[in-house]
Amino acid sequence: MENPDLNQLISKYNVAAPRYTSYPTVPFWENDAFNEQEWRFRVAQNFKSSKHNGISIYVHLPYCESLCTYCGCNTRITKNHNVETPYIESLLKEWSMYKRILVNESLLISEIHLGGGTPTFFKAENLRRLINGLLSGNRKAAEASFSFEAHPANTTYDHLKTLYDLGFKRLSLGIQDFDEKVQFIINRHQTVEDVDRVMKDARGIGYDSINFDLIYGLPLQTAESVKMTIEHSLRLNPNRISFYSYAHVPWIKPGQRRFTEHDLPVGEEKLNLYKLGKEMIQAAGFKDVGMDHFSKVEDALYIASKNGGLHRNFMGYADRYTPLLLGLGVSSISDAWTGFAQNVKTVEEYHALIGEGKLPVVKGHLLTELDTHIRQYILDMMCRGKVILKDSVKENEDILKRLQPMIADGLVTVTNNKVEITQIGKSFLRNVCMAFDVRLHETQERENLFSQAI
Template sequence: MSSQNGIEAATESFEAPEKAPTWLGLQAPRYTSYPSAQHFHRGVNTDQHAAWLSSIDKNQTISAYVHIPFCRELCWFCGCHTKMTYRDEPIEKYVRILLDEIALIGGHTAGKGKLKQIHFGGGSPSLLNQSQLMSILYALASAFEFSPPGELAIELDPRTTSEEKIAFYGSLGFTRVSMGIQDFDPKVQKAVNRIQSFEMVAGLMQHLHNAGIHQINTDLIYGLPYQTVTSFERTLKQTLSLAPSRIALFSYAHVPHMKKHQRLIDEHALPDDRTKLTLYRMATEFLLANGYTAIGIDHFAREDDALAVAANTHRMRRNFQGYVTDTTDILLGFGTSAISQFPAGYTQNYSATHEYSKRIEAEELATCRGWKAGAEDSFRKEIIDTLMCYMEADIGQIAARHGLDANICARELTLLQECAYSDIAHTKGNLVQIATPYRMASRAVAAVFDQYQLPDSARYSRVS
């Protein structure tokens, strides 16, 4: 059977489930950290941040995340820390402050640590001009021991990307790009204020290949207004015609109480829970039938992609960038809202540009809050990361690695046998396995092992 016919057959076979799963609507963190960032507090301040920076050993490996918060237009579905600007001056000023922060952090580390990976995120890093991008890379190379990184990556907004910019990325040695597609349907795009044609994206993809950049991620979102199984199938077919090496299939989290601009979205046009589940199942079967491997809760990759290789060899990790092949010891975040990850905890910068700038201009770290790991944190983090990455975890083996009793999670294992979890998790002794085609449900299972899970669960997005 051809893949085209297989896709059509798979799509036609999917109907909304007659009965909603018991886990549907549970609220849980996405676990890009443990604990989730909602638990960060101001007790972890600039002094703690400085101490962790100064403790970096010269042989430790580092990855850098550089946050560029600016966008030309506001996408109404967005949950990131961004701000709109139609002018170039705010970007230029921000980059100057960013360069000062890189130098400041480099001073705290005394140049120790080997920089191995760099990722530009946002916002829209594609707004940076050539001079700005070069100056940031030069600052990083000056602040740390630097050799050509294992991965140099950037997130691109098709609407602010050009053939000239792509050629420049290729000349600098960028190895991977992430391109936000979300949905190609014009009605859906208009409903979320993200207008970009398939032809525009296809042209940029060709320019990327011409520039020698072949590792291309694309982002899709299910659960957007006016999406239907038929329309989203069309988007999937168009996306696969572009042959990306990696596809992220994100669930739209409608949280207007947290992101006020989401109030611009017509809630009556959002798919209901049953339709959203059908969209997910259809998309999953579509991608699996067309040569992609399921990775974690929301990623798909070709078998030869680095993420698929890392998953198969259990070297994949989950952090604030999602699923990564990053094997470095420390993640340093630069820019507004950026989070740094150390062996002993996390720190986060101020999100407001004016507050961030004020601290850096005063030659202070821009730390606003963080988390210092407690006695059981590394143990529980490994359980949660393992479940989120591989859909199973042997609690006894993990406990042994941390010098803990194998029965330390007896209460949690008993809880997983209750009705709410009966159709998503199986337990056999200390082994927990996610037992559902809805891989995103692993968030709900992981939350059982979270000792900091808040009773005010409305602070988290729904599992769907």
């Protein structure tokens, strides 16, 4: 293909592709080799060798009062807020188990992220109890990054002030789209006024980094609705914008059956939504720091992307690397660098295992030496836009063969042992990473594992 235009490239590379928050990706984990005893060993080993880096904690708070039908997260829908206290008690018991694995030392906490579900489903006083329990007897890193996800429609001043006083300075608001028709069909309701209120409260309290999550490809979306959503977003002035492709996986998330494929913008229509949104965001001065993520130049994420500190894990992009990430709560995933573990996916099973004094892990993967090399390749491409191929990796030859079409299309350049993404290639980052993914190319079954790349 000679000098293909962007539309041709998007059509060519719009295939099912992982988001690469891990390698290997979850569908390729070898669970048969995984067991709790080995996982405990890997956690302790990782901590012993890297404790000076601090640890990251991800807490999954699964509860929501209503189901957003676009959502691909693990959620529990209820209006019964009596579930809050028992769940927090189980979270703190799970944390105590990990502290015992780490020899009950005073831990250096580098990151805490509250995700969900809807973290702001929980009362502020219960979130205070949770965070105080995590921090009790431990030390907070001098430049710690504490963040949480919030639904603008139910986030109160008390939520914001309580978490800020506990060290939270970053907030991520799930907006998706401001168009009323789109909000109705995805059952996600918040107004521009809701977001404006939260922004003013958060800025007044002292939050220094606020992210907006926006999605293109949602049912009933049009160029006009995306343009309106981004115009409102830019006026509200966040520090970061995540502009994601909607992941339509109804075979995994039946709630997405509220609408049909006929309601979704596809083909050139969806491609134009992507191009429109990205152009508007970048024209407003936001810099492309990685897949789907844009930030202002003064934000820590952009600074990390320029100084080589950018990292990617199950929480998405982060402005630091911590070798040990512990996931607490239902379906949370932990990362000890040489191994992954995922918790059980139902609240009932989670409470039961915690009550028995067992770690609630249900599956995982222990990385091979090759996995570790490929993981670093993909991390380097995702975070730094270039990869230095190691002479010791015999799979390099196959990787270079898979990169040939991308070299021809101008997505990457290869000089000696260095593979570097081009400016246009940044729009196809998932596809470029697929060329390094040895496990993916050992199977032909991809369509029902991942969403479309664009």
